[in-house]
Every structure is written in C-alpha cells, then in structure tokens.
Amino acid sequence: MPKPILISRRGVIRAAAASTALLACPAIAKARPKVVVIGGGAGGATAAKYLRHGDDSVEVTLVEANRIYVTPFTSNLYLGGLKPFEALNYGYEGIAARGVGMVFDSVAAIDRDAKQVRTASGARLSYDRLVLSPGIDFRWDAIPGYSEAAAETMPHGYRGSAQFQLLKRRLDALSDGALIVIIAPPNPYRCPPAPYERASMMAHALKSRGVKNARIVILDAKDHFAMQTLFIDGWERHYPGMIEWQDPTIHGGIKAVDPKAMTVTTDFETHKAALVNVIPPQIAGKLARDSGLADASGFCPVDAGTMISLIDPSIQVIGDSATGGEFPKSGFAANNEAKGAAMILRAELLGERRMPIRFTNHCWSDIAPDDAVKNGARYTPQDGKIVASDPYTSQLDESAELRAKQAREAAGWYIGMTTDIFG
Structure with a gap:
C-alpha cells in the first residue's frame, strides 16, 4: 500500500502563490521583427507603408535625409509652367500616422555583418531585414x-x-x-x-x-x-x-x-x-555602392521574384538602384517593386500568405497641354529576371480627343500614385 502524500499548509500556500504568479505573468511575447527602410521616395516610402499593413506586427523605421520629398515624376510639367513647384512636394505625416518610425537623417554606413545602419548623427539602428531604396547617382x-x-x-x-x-x-x-x-x-x-x-x-x-x-x-x-x-x-x-x-x-x-x-x-x-x-549616365545610389551591393554594372543585382539582393540575402533593393531584367526605372516601377517586396518580407517574417509577384508599368508623357502619349507593359519574374509581356504604346493616328483624355489620365495617375505612397 502506497504511503499517503502529506501536503503541509506552507506547501499549499507556496503552490497557490506559484499558480497565481503564472496567471499574472504570461509568457514573454516574442520581439517584433525590425525592418529598416532607407530612402523615402516612391520605393522606400511605399515599402514602409505596406510593411505596416494596418497592424504593428513589424517594427518599421524609415530613414530619409529630407523632410519633404519632391517628386521627379511630373517635374517636367513644372518646367513647362503647367504645374507649381509646391504641387510636387510631399511630407511624411501620412507614413508616420501608420506607425512607421521616422528618422530624418542621412545614412553614413550600413554594417552588413552587424546588421546595423549608422546615421550621420551617430545613431545606430539594428535590423532583421533591410529595404534599400537610395535612388540614382551619376557618373560625374x-x-x-x-x-x-x-x-x-x-x-x-x-x-x-x-x-x-x-x-x-x-x-x-x-x-x-x-x-x-x-x-x-x-x-x-x-x-x-x-x-x-x-x-x-x-x-x-x-x-x-x-x-x-x-x-x-x-x-x-x-x-x-x-x-x-x-x-x-x-x-x-x-x-x-x-x-x-x-x-x-x-x-x-x-x-x-x-x-x-x-x-x-x-x-x-x-x-x-x-x-x-x-543628364549624366546613371548608376545606383552611392550608399548602395559603398555598401558593396552593386556589381560591375553600377547597379544592384536582385532576384526578380523577391527583390532580395543577390549579394546579401538580408537586404532587398528596390527602385532605380535595382537591376533585375527588363523593368524600367520609374516611380511607377519603384512603387510596384515596393509592394511586392513588402509582401515577400511579411510572408518571411510573419508566415503570411505569399502571392507570386507581378509588375506593371505605365508611363504618360506630355508633349503639349492636352496632348499626352503613353506606353507600358506587364512584367513577370522568369528565371530570376524581370521579363516584359503585353507591351502597348500610343499610335500616331490618335485623335485630339484621345490625346486630351490621356493627359487627364496622367494627372489622375499622379494623384492616385502620390496618395498611395504618402496618404
């Protein structure tokens, strides 16, 4: 016959206290993954916004040297007197309102081994993943x-x-x-x-x-x-x-x-x-080159299906600095790449559903007021490269009414694009 288990009053109290402590102190939550985005243009600002995706599952920090972004796209209309300079200017209030941490500073260096971004003022930002969108530089x-x-x-x-x-x-x-x-x-x-x-x-x-x-x-x-x-x-x-x-x-x-x-x-x-x-020949932004992310072409090779650098898998390069095939360098393209990169990154970090990346690019050009032409295509990743399909372009025999309509399309696209990026 087994001996009875004797529980003292002191033991009951200790057990009760331990149970209460367990109920009062749930398991420590897993730290949110940290993503640093460098560059607040059409690529970087879009990526930061879409990485938040309406929740705080990812800690996102956007590093940008300037508090106001001046859109290169439609800047020619400013030259032509069709648009005031102020209409090209956008702040980051909408991005910050979505929970993105804003750091207005230039980046001095990326320490890829330590996974840290060092700013000009000396701050050090650690990251689990880095999204780099530094734009273009020139072959001076x-x-x-x-x-x-x-x-x-x-x-x-x-x-x-x-x-x-x-x-x-x-x-x-x-x-x-x-x-x-x-x-x-x-x-x-x-x-x-x-x-x-x-x-x-x-x-x-x-x-x-x-x-x-x-x-x-x-x-x-x-x-x-x-x-x-x-x-x-x-x-x-x-x-x-x-x-x-x-x-x-x-x-x-x-x-x-x-x-x-x-x-x-x-x-x-x-x-x-x-x-x-x-307008000099162009290469990837200086930060990308200084960080060893560019190849002999002067641009940063990426996998077209993920926008992940072929040199550093913890970094995605998007926008004008990236090269992955036939996709042109434009604000529309950078916005597309940023959305795809954000989806890929959230899937990797959070286990969310991942869809195949598909790109589009549409370009309107104003020849005169009420006379705009356009071209564009669809793009898909194939064997690590971005390949064009279904291209289209305006025709010589288009009516004046159609050209005027395309000019209105261009104006509408700009409103929609800037709202998508900064709204």
Whole structure:
C-alpha cells in the first residue's frame, strides 16, 4: 500500500502563490521583427507603408535625409509652367500616422555583418531585414569637363529640389534666339521618356512666353529612344523647327563641355548655348555602392521574384538602384517593386500568405497641354529576371480627343500614385 502524500499548509500556500504568479505573468511575447527602410521616395516610402499593413506586427523605421520629398515624376510639367513647384512636394505625416518610425537623417554606413545602419548623427539602428531604396547617382566623370560642381552651371535637373528649381530659373531667363542643349544619357537611366518630355515642356514654356527663334538641340547617347516617332511627330505639330534630335551618327559623340564658356563640343561642331542641361549616365545610389551591393554594372543585382539582393540575402533593393531584367526605372516601377517586396518580407517574417509577384508599368508623357502619349507593359519574374509581356504604346493616328483624355489620365495617375505612397 502506497504511503499517503502529506501536503503541509506552507506547501499549499507556496503552490497557490506559484499558480497565481503564472496567471499574472504570461509568457514573454516574442520581439517584433525590425525592418529598416532607407530612402523615402516612391520605393522606400511605399515599402514602409505596406510593411505596416494596418497592424504593428513589424517594427518599421524609415530613414530619409529630407523632410519633404519632391517628386521627379511630373517635374517636367513644372518646367513647362503647367504645374507649381509646391504641387510636387510631399511630407511624411501620412507614413508616420501608420506607425512607421521616422528618422530624418542621412545614412553614413550600413554594417552588413552587424546588421546595423549608422546615421550621420551617430545613431545606430539594428535590423532583421533591410529595404534599400537610395535612388540614382551619376557618373560625374563620364562627360569630359562635367562634374558635380559643374551641375551648378549646367544643371542636370534630374533629382533634388534645388536642381529642379535651378533649371526652371535658367529656362525662364532665356530670350529670343536662345539655344538650349540637352545631353541625353545612355541606357539604363531613370524614366526613359523623361528627357524628351522635358524638351517638349521647355519648348512649350518658351512658346507660351513668346520667345522667338529659340532652339533645343538634343545630343543623345542612344540611336533611338522611347516613343520616338510619337515625340518627333508632336514636335513637328506643336513646335515646328524648334527641337532637333541628334543620335551619335549625327553628332559623332560628346567630346567635352565647358561650363564657363557654356559650350558643348561634339565630334563635328561646338555649340555655344544659353542653357545646357546635362543628364549624366546613371548608376545606383552611392550608399548602395559603398555598401558593396552593386556589381560591375553600377547597379544592384536582385532576384526578380523577391527583390532580395543577390549579394546579401538580408537586404532587398528596390527602385532605380535595382537591376533585375527588363523593368524600367520609374516611380511607377519603384512603387510596384515596393509592394511586392513588402509582401515577400511579411510572408518571411510573419508566415503570411505569399502571392507570386507581378509588375506593371505605365508611363504618360506630355508633349503639349492636352496632348499626352503613353506606353507600358506587364512584367513577370522568369528565371530570376524581370521579363516584359503585353507591351502597348500610343499610335500616331490618335485623335485630339484621345490625346486630351490621356493627359487627364496622367494627372489622375499622379494623384492616385502620390496618395498611395504618402496618404
């Protein structure tokens, strides 16, 4: 016969106390995964917003040097006098309201081994995963005589509010007989139709002010460009004799620019210009390159199905710095990539459902007020690369009504896009 178990009064009290303690102190919750997003443009801001996805399952911190983002997309309309500069400006209040931690500072370095981001002010931000969207940088030395300092005289006007405004001031100061030279970059670069929409909007601004006999010469590094026949047709209709496009077989190559003399020398002639808009060849943002995430192309290779860096699997690179195939570099593309990257990341960190990534890109370009053309395509990951399908583009014989409708579409897209990013 087993001996009876004797429980003392003291033991009962201790057991009761232990039970109460267990009820009062539930298991310590697992720490939320930390994601740091660098870059508050169309890619980074979208990623930060969609990583929150209406809950606080992921701790998201967005690091951005500027408190106001100036959209490069539609900045040509500002040059053309069709849009005020203030309409390009967006703050991050909507992003912060969704629970994203905002750090307004530049990034000094990424310590990939320690998984830390170090800011210029000395802060250290730890991450489980990093989303990097640093935008573009320029090959400053690709054109002899050009440099970052020279951009203060021959503005690129391709990023940053100061450059957009400088280019606008120089354009508005031109008088009769002025010559503008635009140096268009080789592929790949941000927004393939942008230099040609820019020429259109410059011509519109000059025509609207009554400037006579002004000319715009585009010296291109390419032998063709996006929607070329549509732009040339539009130039002949709206600005006859005003815009001249030259491919390398015509100009023979850019030999040098001289910011002091305001000249551009090609293999065949030297242009003395009132305004020179140099759009240099482009590469991934400096931070991406300094962090060892770019390859010999100057851009960051990623897996197209996840946007995960092929160099560091704890980092996703999105937007203009990434290269994964045929997807163009644009605000629309960056927004698409950011949504896909956020979905992939939440699935990995939280076990959420993961759908196959699909991309689209649509681009509207204004040749004149109420005359916009467009192109676009669908894109799917195949064998780690982004491959285009179902492309479309505007046609030469489109009616004036259709072109005006497309201009309204472009305006509506901008409202929808910026609301999706910053709203």
